[in-house]
Amino acid sequence: MSIDPKYLNLFIKATERGAIGASKFIGKQDKIAADKGAVDPMRRELNKINMEGTVVIGEGEMDEAPMLYIGEKLGTLKGPKFDIAVDPLEGTKFTANNQPNAFSVLAIANKGDLLSAPDTYMEKIAIGNNLPNNLLDLDYGVQKNLKLLAEAKNKKISDLSACVLKRPRHDHIVRELTKMNVKINYIIDGDIAGALSVIGEKPKNDIYYSTGGGPEGVIVAAALSCYGGQIQGRLVLDNDEKIRAKKLGIKDFNKKYNIDEMVKGDVIFCATGVTNGDLAKGVEDLGNEFKVTTFALHRSQKIIKTVSNIYNKWVLYL
DSSP: OOOOTHHHHHHHHHHHHHHHHHHTTTTSSOHHHHHHHHHHHHHHHHTTSSSEEEEEEOSSOTTSTTSOOTTOEESOSOSOEEEEEEEEEEOHHHHHTTOSOOEEEEEEEETTOBOOOOSOEEEEEEEOSSSOTTOOOGGGOHHHHHHHHHHHHTOOGGGOEEEEEOOGGGHHHHHHHHHTTOEEEEESSOHHHHHGGGOSSSOSOSEEEEEEEHHHHHHHHHHHHHHTOEEEEEEEOOHHHHHHHHHTTOOOTTOOEEHHHHBOSOEEEEEEESSOOSSSOOOEEOSSEEEEEEEEEETTTTEEEEEEEEEEGGGTTO
C-alpha cells in the first residue's frame, strides 16, 4: 500500500526542526546537548502528525533519554500506522566539532514493513542500482565480492572505489582491498552518508563495506530502495542484545538481511543537513531566519529531490 504523498512534507518538517535544533550546538564540543537539541523538536513535530507511528529501530531504549527510543509511539495516534526508523542527529561528533556530514534523518514505512531490531552493530555491504539482484554476500569475503562487482559493472577491479569506516575492526577488509589495488575512501564517522555514496548518476564509491550502526543500516536500506540499490546486513549481537532481539521477534541471530527484508513496500526518506555534507547543505543562519536543505525520497511516487525552506526564528516554535 502506498503512503499518501501528503506525508512527505510533514516528515520533511520533522527532520528540518531536528536539524535547526542541533545547529545551535555546532562547534560547541557538546555531543549530548546537540543530540537533545535535535531530539526534542523532532519529537514535537512528529507528534503533530495524524498517524500512529512506532519507532521500530532507533537509538537507545526508553531509559536512555533524550533518544527517540525503540517502541516509542509518535503522532496523534489517529490515522495510518507507520513504522519509523530514526536518527535525530547522525553525526553528533561532526556537529560538536563543526565538521561536515551531520544531518537529521528518518525513514517511514507502513506498519510491519521495516526491520525491527535492537540498537546494535550491523555488518553491511551496499552497492548502487542497475546490478543483478543479490549480487554480493557477506560470507563470500572481500575478494570474491569485489570480483563479482567488477564483472557486473564491466570495470577492472583496480578501477573500483570502496568506502570504509576507519576502525581497527576493518583492518582485514582494508588489507584485502589494498591487495586488489582498490581505491579506498575512508570516513571517520557517519556511515549513512558513507553507504549512500554508492548512489546517484556519478557515485563517489562503487561499494560501501563496513560494520556500523544497525539503525543506520535500516535507514540506508530505505534510501537505497528508492534508487534500486542493494544492501545486505547482519546484526552483531552480544548475549544481552540477543535477548532484546528475541523480544522483537528475531529468531535467527546470524541471518543476513537483503534490502527487501529490511524494507518492504513503500517508504519515505528525509535527511536535513545540520552541517554541510554530501546529502544536503547545512543549516544557514540568515540573521532572523534559518535556511534548511533536505534530501527527500518517496519510493512509490518516484520522488528524488532536494528541498530548501526558510524558518523565521521568532515564530519557529509557535
